[in-house]
Amino acid sequence: MSEILNPYYLQIVMFFIINAIMGISIFFTLSTGQLTLGAAGFMSVGAYVGALLTLKAELPIPIAIFIGGIVAALVAVVIGLPTTRLKGLYLAIATLGFGEVVRVIFLNLEVTNGALGLSGIPAIAQELTNYVYEFDMDGLLDIDALTWGNLLTIIILLVILALVILFCLRIHNSRVGRAFQAIKADDHAAELMGINVVYYKMLAFVIGAFIAGIGGGLYAHITNFINPTDFSYHKVVQILLFPVFGGSNVVWGSVLGSFILTLLPEVLRFLADYRDIIYGALLVILMAVRPDGILTEDLMDKIYRKLGVKKKAYIPETQVLTERFEAYKAQSKSGQE
């Protein structure tokens, strides 16, 4: 048991989950056909705001992380107003530029401690370990308190990841999700159909930034130390690889991509100096074999069918509205009585 639960493996699992959250943040804007590379920028905003709030204002970690996400979303509103009207690679590079500008600002600010970074950020696992002692769980199931702390952290991270995935799946099958798909397929046609393209693009951009901000906050409170170099150009490329490698058209693609790409460098560790060569070659081969990533919509349908999960039939919106109206009537009636 303790073999499997050793901190090394647990740490990798934590990084995998955070990477998955970051991958989904890029996937989210990709689902409206926008390639944004600002994820590292928003991540750093979330990380710094969250870390400063716990360090300097001594707020509880969950609240600090949440505020970090909100601030990242607010920044996205400001940045998004002009940038979401950009197209294709112009948007990609402009958002990449945003990330770079943010990094340089953090490098120069006094409160972020410049290149020295913020250290001693309270760790989620540490806090949870304290609870473990408090509730006398040390040694429970032959698992010591530190491991319990790590395990509980992973459970919390998993819950957050599950919420994010659920949110994506729910949106996918909603009016908003269909608007996203229409815009991705052809934004001019979508506009002609009466979809407010700017609004939906902005929505996706801001939600993506919020998710990235949350991811950043979690990252800061797991690694205990952040500095501007953590959020450089390399990070963006790394994050972008997750959805594209795993499959950029389905949310599970980001999860699978981050799983493989977090694990791969660790698995390839024994190759030492040859590790990156293999890694680079793998990327090229995978793109040649599966240019849309490992998971595609077709493949997901197949998997769903194999698993026996039936896809919900498409319900026309009028029907949904009628049902809701009926429900509302029933409710207001019962309220009157």
Next chain:
Amino acid sequence: MKKSMFKRALALGATAILAAAIAGCGGNSSSTNNANEAKVALLTTTSGAAAAYGESIKNGAELAVAQINGDANNVKINLLVEDTKGDKNEAINAMNKVIAKDKVVAVIGPMLSGEMMAAGPIANKNKVVALGTSTTAEGITDIGDYIFRNAVPESLAVDAAIRQSHKVLGFKTAAIMYSNNNDQMVSVNNTAKKALESEGVQIVATETFADKDTDFSAQLTKIQQAKPDIIIVASLYQEGALIMKKMRELGMNQPVVGSNGFNSPAFIKNAGAAADGAIVGTPWFPNKDDQKVRDFRKAYVEKYGHEPDQFAAQAYDAVFLYESALKAAGSTTDREKFRNALKGITDFVGVTGKFQFNEKRDPSMEVQVLQIKNGQFDALQK
């Protein structure tokens, strides 16, 4: 067609899993340990932007291990080298791996101060010693009781270099140039400012650049305008060499006080004649009249074909420090005994001179101020 592609993707996945299995096996087989052999991990950077420095550390440490293991009477050291790529996450993962999976008795590294800030707390939490050989930034040993370093902090080295050269050269104005995305160099800037101010030297310009920059003409042109008597440069040796060359090319012939990284044969090699006049404070003096230093240089050149630098020397000393601690601890597996033994070392003499840890687990050793003359390090004189 589509099907075969899918199969190929599956095959790809299978290969990855197979590789994982092989890696797992490899890890297990190496964990069979004989009682006389101590497992020590070296976390360093052999790929990525800072690989040039990590390579030296690895060389120095491996040379020391080969010498120790070559002696039949010694404790044997099994050195596991892990690449951290200069990346914090990799450092955290590697630290966890060597502590939890490989169960090493102690760790040397990680190499960069930023990596130590992130991975050091893990070692400390697990009560495993981590000793930095090149982590020179402020606050490293504040991480906890299990964090040591034999890297002379920049606050000591640069401070000594500035004060001594002020005494010898008597300059009145100075300019500072430092890498502002490198935590160690930001520390140097703080130290240099303090030292200059307390010596009553006026700072006429402060310019910054980033690690891996290659074009310094704009900053140097600006500094040239301010006409300082001396220039303090805080950078790793690669950027340092480029800065020196550009300075001399622009006709700026002021002496330069460099940070720790300047003390490297690679710096002289890269900068060529432009290196002359550079001043550095360091515990590592390659031309020191000392048998240990000569032997080390000879063995190193034999093995790797080039001269060792400070990074190699400090890693070499670190391994021998570990050997002494292992002997004193009388155990090759007990982490707590090892820590206490390491802390208690008093009469250690390495290639960087006489060495012991102070109460904060920082090195307490003598810093020598050297100046490069005709491509050689020499004691600083007027």
Next chain:
Amino acid sequence: MFLQQLVNGLTLGSLYAVLAIGLTLVFGVLNIINMAHGGIFMIGAFVGLFMVTVFEVNIFVAILVAMVVGAILGYLLEFVALRPLRKKNVSHLAPLISTIGVSIFIESVALLVWGPQTRSFPPDFIGGLIDFGMFKISMVQIIGLGVSIVLMLILNVLIKKTKIGKAIRAVSLSTETASLLGINPTLVISVTVMLASALGSAAGVLVGLSFDAVEPMMGVVIGFKGLAVLILGGLGNITGAMVGGFILGVSEVFSVAYGASSYRDAVAFGLIILLLFWRPQGLFGSKDKGGRP
């Protein structure tokens, strides 16, 4: 000081320009960003260095050889990483990742073969500083500036006047129409990538020479700046890449000279964000290029 800094900026800018032209050529024809450009740039620098140190040829021959090697690498790049993706109708995320893979591959092989140490050209290889009183310029700077400008002029003639140049322009307007007109798109694409890589290689030698530093990771940072120039000038526009390169070089240097050097790296991208507010398609870009996600 103003003139001196202007010279510094123009030298830097000319190097950015040569680098970015390679990126923009590939973008124009293939609609993709070639992330492996920085890797080929680095190999070019090493080839140039070895020509000079081992074979002791003069710098112009070294640049030529580096360009030939670059072209061969370009062909390989196109064959391995781009051609398999062109057969299927894929989004241009795939080539982006594929070329990132190639760049990781090239850089790590170089690291393994040549080691991480910075190498430099022989001392006083191209010596001398010419003093014009108002400003000084080194021979190295003159060569960097000169060769860049000559290469840009040659490329201009090649694109505007020759048959292959016309074919490249035709394919970049519309691959389908061009192939209907009897142009072989595969050939044109290969030639374009080779041409771009040769230019990237040449830029590598020039940068290696100008800053006297050649090492395996040198393509990363400067490749990033190349992206900035690419967008600044407008995707796929050669004039844009040239002008954008000079603008970036000069503004970076001036931000140090008259502002704070610690914000230097933000200047490139801050500039771009501001510019894109005003012209969403870059300085010289056409409205419909690069629009596809």
